[in-house]
Amino acid sequence: MVSERSLDVLRVIVQDYVASREPVGSKSIVERHAFGVSAATIRNDMALLEEEELITAPHTSSGRIPTDKGYRVFVDQLADLRPLSSAQRQAIETFLGHATDLDEVLVRTVRLLSQLTHQVALVQYPSLGRAHVRHVELVPLSATRLMIVLITDTARVEQRHIDVHGELDAEFLGEVRARLNTALSGLGLADAAGALNAFVSEFHPSRREFVTDIVESVREQVAANRSDKLVMAGAANLALTADDFGGSIFPVLEAIEQQVTLLKLFGEMEPDHHGLSTSIGSENASFGLAEASVLASGYTSSGGEFARLGVLGPTRMDYPNHMAAVRAVARYLSRLLGED
Amino acid sequence: MVSERSLDVLRVIVQDYVASREPVGSKSIVERHAFGVSAATIRNDMALLEEEELITAPHTSSGRIPTDKGYRVFVDQLADLRPLSSAQRQAIETFLGHATDLDEVLVRTVRLLSQLTHQVALVQYPSLGRAHVRHVELVPLSATRLMIVLITDTARVEQRHIDVHGELDAEFLGEVRARLNTALSGLGLADAAGALNAFVSEFHPSRREFVTDIVESVREQVAANRSDKLVMAGAANLALTADDFGGSIFPVLEAIEQQVTLLKLFGEMEPDHHGLSTSIGSENASFGLAEASVLASGYTSSGGEFARLGVLGPTRMDYPNHMAAVRAVARYLSRLLGED
DNA sequence: ATTGGCAGTCCGGAGAGTTGAGTGCCAGCG
DNA sequence: CGCTGGCACTCAACTCTCCGGACTGCCAAT
Numbered sequence: 001m002v003s004e005r006s007l008d009v010l011r012v013i014v015q016d017y018v019a020s021r022e023p024v025g026s027k028s029i030v031e032r033h034a035f036g037v038s039a040a041t042i043r044n045d046m047a048l049l050e051e052e053e054l055i056t057a058p059h060t061s062s063g064r065i066p067t068d069k070g071y072r073v074f075v076d077q078l079a080d081l082r083p084l085s086s087a088q089r090q091a092i093e094t095f096l097g098h099a100t101d102l103d104e105v106l107v108r109t110v111r112l113l114s115q116l117t118h119q120v121a122l123v124q125y126p127s128l129g130r131a132h133v134r135h136v137e138l139v140p141l142s143a144t145r146l147m148i149v150l151i152t153d154t155a156r157v158e159q160r161h162i163d164v165h166g167e168l169d170a171e172f173l174g175e176v177r178a179r180l181n182t183a184l185s186g187l188g189l190a191d192a193a194g195a196l197n198a199f200v201s202e203f204h205p206s207r208r209e210f211v212t213d214i215v216e217s218v219r220e221q222v223a224a225n226r227s228d229k230l231v232m233a234g235a236a237n238l239a240l241t242a243d244d245f246g247g248s249i250f251p252v253l254e255a256i257e258q259q260v261t262l263l264k265l266f267g268e269m270e271p272d273h274h275g276l277s278t279s280i281g282s283e284n285a286s287f288g289l290a291e292a293s294v295l296a297s298g299y300t301s302s303g304g305e306f307a308r309l310g311v312l313g314p315t316r317m318d319y320p321n322h323m324a325a326v327r328a329v330a331r332y333l334s335r336l337l338g339e340d
Numbered sequence: 341m342v343s344e345r346s347l348d349v350l351r352v353i354v355q356d357y358v359a360s361r362e363p364v365g366s367k368s369i370v371e372r373h374a375f376g377v378s379a380a381t382i383r384n385d386m387a388l389l390e391e392e393e394l395i396t397a398p399h400t401s402s403g404r405i406p407t408d409k410g411y412r413v414f415v416d417q418l419a420d421l422r423p424l425s426s427a428q429r430q431a432i433e434t435f436l437g438h439a440t441d442l443d444e445v446l447v448r449t450v451r452l453l454s455q456l457t458h459q460v461a462l463v464q465y466p467s468l469g470r471a472h473v474r475h476v477e478l479v480p481l482s483a484t485r486l487m488i489v490l491i492t493d494t495a496r497v498e499q500r501h502i503d504v505h506g507e508l509d510a511e512f513l514g515e516v517r518a519r520l521n522t523a524l525s526g527l528g529l530a531d532a533a534g535a536l537n538a539f540v541s542e543f544h545p546s547r548r549e550f551v552t553d554i555v556e557s558v559r560e561q562v563a564a565n566r567s568d569k570l571v572m573a574g575a576a577n578l579a580l581t582a583d584d585f586g587g588s589i590f591p592v593l594e595a596i597e598q599q600v601t602l603l604k605l606f607g608e609m610e611p612d613h614h615g616l617s618t619s620i621g622s623e624n625a626s627f628g629l630a631e632a633s634v635l636a637s638g639y640t641s642s643g644g645e646f647a648r649l650g651v652l653g654p655t656r657m658d659y660p661n662h663m664a665a666v667r668a669v670a671r672y673l674s675r676l677l678g679e680d
Numbered sequence: 681a682t683t684g685g686c687a688g689t690c691c692g693g694a695g696a697g698t699t700g701a702g703t704g705c706c707a708g709c710g
Numbered sequence: 711c712g713c714t715g716g717c718a719c720t721c722a723a724c725t726c727t728c729c730g731g732a733c734t735g736c737c738a739a740t
Contacts, residue, residue: 038683043734061445061689101487101501123715134479137491147441149489149497151477157489157499161441234711236593242582253576365702378714383703401703401720 002052006045008035010054011078013046014066018318023063025137035238052268060220068281071293071315075278081324088116088325092332102126102337106231109309109333114234116325119241119313120256122296124266125229126305126337131156133184133192136218140168148214150221152189158221164213176211180218192222230259237313244291251288255311261287266308269296275330276323277308281315293317295323297330303338309333342392345375349417350394353386354406358656361425363403408621411633411655415618421664428456428665432672442677443494444525444618446571449673454574456665459653460596462636464606465569466645466677467487471496473524473532476558478517480508488554490561494529498561504553516551520558532562570599577653584631591628596652601627602634606648609636615670616663617648621655630653635662637670641677649673 012033016024026042029035035042046064049055054070057063066074084092096105097113106123113121131152138146141161146168150158184192184197196215202210235256240248245252254259265287269277277296284292289312296310310326352373356364366382369375373537375382386404388397394410397403406414424432435452436445446463453461471492479487481501486508490498523539524532536555543551575596578589585592595601605627609617618634624632636650650666 023733027733037681040683040685040735041681044682047735057734059690061735062691063733101499137477139474139491139493141493147491149491151479151487151489153479153481157497159441159443159497233597236597237589237595239588239590240594248579250576250579253579255574257573277622363702367702377712379702380714380716381712387704397703401701402722403702475720656716 002048002054003045005035005037006048007073007078008068009042009045010049010066010074011313013049013064014071014074014078014319015035015054017065018316021316023058023065026054028063036323045191050121068315069285071319072283075280075319076272079320079323081274082320084116084324086326089328090162092329096332096336107233107331109329110231110233113311113329114237116329117311117313117318117322118234118237119311119317119322120232120234120237120252121309121311122256122262123231123309123333124263124307125231126299126301126307131172131279131305133187133189133222136177136180136184138173138180138214140170140173143167146173148213148217148221150218150319152339158224160217160221162213162217167208171283172207172210176214180214184218189222193219196222227262228260229324230262232256232259240264241314244316252292252312255287255289261289262312265289266310267294269294269308271298274323276327277310278319278323290322293319295326297318297326299334299337301334342388342394343385347413347418349382349407350410350414351394351463352387353389354411354414354418354464357405358658361656363398363405365403368403377445408623408655411620411659412623415620415663416612419660419663421614421667422660424456424664424668425658429668431456432669436672436676440441443596445673445676447573449669450571451575453649453651453665453669454577456669457651457653457658457662458577458580459651459657459662460572460574460577460592461649461651462596462602462606463571463649463673464603464647465571466639466641466647471529473527473529473562476517476520476524478513478520478554480510480513483507485553488561490555490558498564500557500561502553502557505549508574512547512550516554518522519556524558529562533559536562568600568603570602572596572599581654584656586631590630592652595627595629601629602652604627605634605649606636608633609648611638614663614667616667617650618659618663633657633659635659635666637666639670639674639677641674 012029013024013194016028016032022243024313026039029042030037030039045054050057050064053067054073055064056067058065079123096108106125110121110123133150134153135151137151139149141147144163144167145161146164147159147161180199180203183195187195195293196219200208200211200215235253238252242249258306265279265284269279271277275297278293280293282290284290284294291314292312294310294312296308298306298308300306309330311322313322341424349369352369354363356368356372366386369382370377370379380484386395387411390397390404393407394413395404396407398405433450446465450461450463472605473490474493477489477491479489481487484503484507486504487499487501519542520539523535526567527535536559540548540551540555551630575593580588605619605624609619612618615637619634621633622630624630624634631654632652633655634650634652636648638646638648640646649670651662653662
């Protein structure tokens with residue numbers, strides 16, 4: 001059984017170690033914190049914590065550092081999210097205040113978050129969710145090449161290029177465009193996919209191959225989910241905390257660049273009662289990020305679309321502050337995107 | 341005066357140093373290369389090269405390494421671009437073979453280039469150049485918010501959001517959309533800007549404020565130049581060559597993330613007779629990249645649009661191979677985008 | 681349960697000695 | 711005049727040792 005005071009000791013070990021980067025000894029604990037007991041007593045508590053594998057000693061007779069399990073207990077039980085400073089709150093306001101479109105909002109958000117935390121910040125694009133088709137445009141690029149643009153009412157534009165069978169005929173293309181818009185305009189994306197099924201048969205059989213090419217591309221765009229895309233900022237911060245990553249930040253940089261790894265990780269994270277998700281150190285081992293932690297929060301945009309944002313950094317990071325920053329930014333972003 | 345053989349010595353010093361990461365001594369030169377002279381003679385040549393500041397000794401009595409000036413001479417006079425291996429050529433074909441749209445072509449290109457060179461690869465978006473307006477779409481997002489989408493015939497889609505003065509009126513919006521398309525469709529971007537000037541006055545004065553909002557946004561999009569955007573890949577490679585960057589890759593990562601620095605650098609680079617531009621080490625000092633080199637080549641897309649692509653890496657990089665790779669990829673990309 | 685004391689452990693830095701790669705110079709040779 | 715072999719010299723890097731300091735673990739006393 002771990003006593004109340006032992007957990008207090010764990011808390012200060014995490015705090016001091018995060019702040020100083022150095023193993024924490026019993027003596028420095030009694031010096032810097034008013035525990036009202038002697039160093040020997042602290043040592044007894046530390047022995048308990050070590051037995052529970054919450055802390056460990058890098059070498060015999062040196063201070064202790066938290067284990068991943070220790071960080072986990074700290075985050076779950078001991079960390080009070082510190083409210084942001086007023087300067088930070090103001091930074092959020094001014095940074096996200098005037099934005100022109102979704103792309104820019106997300107870019108600004110991710111920069112803001114990386115500046116607040118000095119870590120790598122990540123924002124996932126919201127899924128298309130309950131968007132409705134607003135307009136479909138067909139643009140011939142050459143004799144056999146066609147660009148198809150799908151515009152929805154939730155400020156998204158999807159584009160795709162295809163090679164069509166046969167020559168492009170401007171007049172007929174105009175007809176297809178008009179009919180396509182009539183058929184799809186205003187439909188939710190799910191309904192649009194259904195409407196496309198019946199669409200091809202409206203045309204003369206000799207034209208069907210051509211129309212099918214187009215419909216298939218539109219169908220893909222309707223089904224495409226932009227939430228498989230991330231915006232990222234603050235990679236340079238990794239260079240500053242390089243020694244926390246076992247020497248090489250290569251795997252981390254690679255994971256960031258691949259995106260797919262992080263998207264999977266985002267997808268598997270379960271939010272706690274604060275709406276925050278945390279994944280610490282070895283919990284990320286299967287993603288090749290055993291020395292990193294990820295803090296994430298969901299956010300919503302108009303239409304109830306849901307996506308995630310968060311920060312990634314070394315296991316030894318300032319959890320209370322960063323969790324507060326992630327939560328605050330997520331809330332602000334939800335408000336900004338919701339009030340459209 | 342620097343003799344012929346001295347330059348040969350410089351060449352092998354650069355080659356060996358790049359390959360081994362270690363200062364090159366006179367003895368290892370005669371061992372590994374058939375110079376037909378003794379080590380003492382090589383030493384005399386090295387003394388000459390040192391006088392010309394083409395090589396330097398990290399400490400008294402250790403091998404020599406090239407100076408930035410030495411690399412410059414090597415690149416300008418001594419490097420033969422090695423043709424790519426057939427495997428590499430094939431990689432280009434298969435990698436860029438089937439691409440759906442411009443965004444994806446550029447993403448694939450930059451990944452390809454980073455894999456070929458194991459450096460950071462960069463591709464600049466082509467400027468809008470001689471594109472023509474294809475379609476303008478106005479999409480109401482809320483009572484006072486409007487999305488404006490500009491589609492050109494060169495496979496670009498620009499979007500922007502604005503807050504309009506007053507309430508959105510669907511019918512009137514339709515009228516503006518129709519008239520805008522009539523006025524602009526088919527015009528070159530330069531002409532479109534002119535046509536917009538006369539556009540507002542066609543409307544009833546009470547509507548002008550509203551129309552002006554829209555026109556101003558369209559004007560911005562017409563004027564917007566996408567060539568101020570970069571695609572990037574291979575940042576993880578920096579971690580592998582970290583010690584070539586004086587310990588910290590922070591400034592390099594930051595420059596990559598800021599983009600603007602690199603765009604300025606790209607803009608100032610002058611191509612040599614091969615169409616390749618090189619900027620070596622201290623030549624980049626004003627960009628905070630004094631320990632990095634950039635190799636770039638221009639490429640063109642349909643309509644004669646011009647942009648750059650290249651790689652960024654440590655000063656001590658494999659110039660002949662990387663220059664060949666950059667040139668090959670640039671040529672292939674030009675062909676791919678030109679034949680649309 | 682807590683404490684002071686004490687012996688033991690181990691890291692890390694300082695200093696000294698050694699090695700080895702490599703240079704600079706010089707006198708001699710073709 | 712260029713090239714060569716030889717030789718003395720330099721200096722980084724490595725190893726070894728030593729010592730101080732920061733801790734811990736344990737124990738007997740409170």
